[in-house]
Amino acid sequence: MQAVVDAEAYAEGELPQFSVTLKNTSDSPCIIDIGTASQVYTVMSGSDTIWVSTHCQVEPKSQVVELVAGKDVSAPAIEWSRERSNTSTCDDEQRPAAVAGGAYYNLTVKIGGITSDPVYFTLS
Template sequence: MSTFRNPVGPQPSSTYWRRRLMVILGLVAVIVVIVLIAVRPGSTPAATTGDDKKTNTAAPADSGKAADPETPCAPGVVTVEAITDAGDYIAGQQPLLSLSVTNTGTAACTFAVGADVQKYTITSGTEQIWTSTDCQAAATPESRVLEPGVALATTPFTWDRTRSDPAACESTERAPVTGGGASYHLAVAINGVESADTKQFLLN
């Protein structure tokens, strides 16, 4: 009988050793294939709970505005500035009026900025010439998130260089104001916050 160490047969022993080596290599190859099928290299088993349920992952947070819309701006945080599109207007040129609001705090907050809470007042000397609330139509409320240090400006509108009168809102003829280099000042307020300074401009 042949043994693994001392093969016996009619052919030289080297022949038997080669045959046994080929058989051994074949067995090793089969074992390697079985191991690779059972455990794939580079793969990591998925973690499961005791009841084999999948775990949900949270979606990334939005990198846009991080402000809480329910957090109103604290008193004294918002400043308001009156704006005109020029400082000197030629005869017949109508000024464009607007305002800007700025959050001077360190965190974003929500502030009412709708036309229903805006007020524009034009004076000359001690005389009030025109105010936007005298004949203001119904306006839709609006709130916006104010980011720290970022000025938010309203859409400019035209002042027709006439006096306002709440008793003559339906009239198509209103008294024009004086030109010829006369000085006027625009003051603004929004949501109860008034501009610290007025904006001066001249009408020719």
């Protein structure tokens, strides 16, 4: 499983697009839910958790797919608003912005108890 960002660096005002790619490395097909109901995207800066996709998630959806042996499947991209999140800020119209100005972040994705390696990006 690989976390995916659509760029290594984002200019002011550009919103990152996150996704995940899974590969079936076995000799047999397998069934897995890759929908938002089973995905957890996490953005961190060092040990600081900046944003988690499930904090304020509305209407999570399942997307059960068959992973053919040796093939990849990618989940549809989701957009990050460049804001911090926690479960107590869901009703706020404006959440605190993530630090920009060249700040480094990493994205991981967890599906079915498996967490991807982090992928790194910067916000200007």
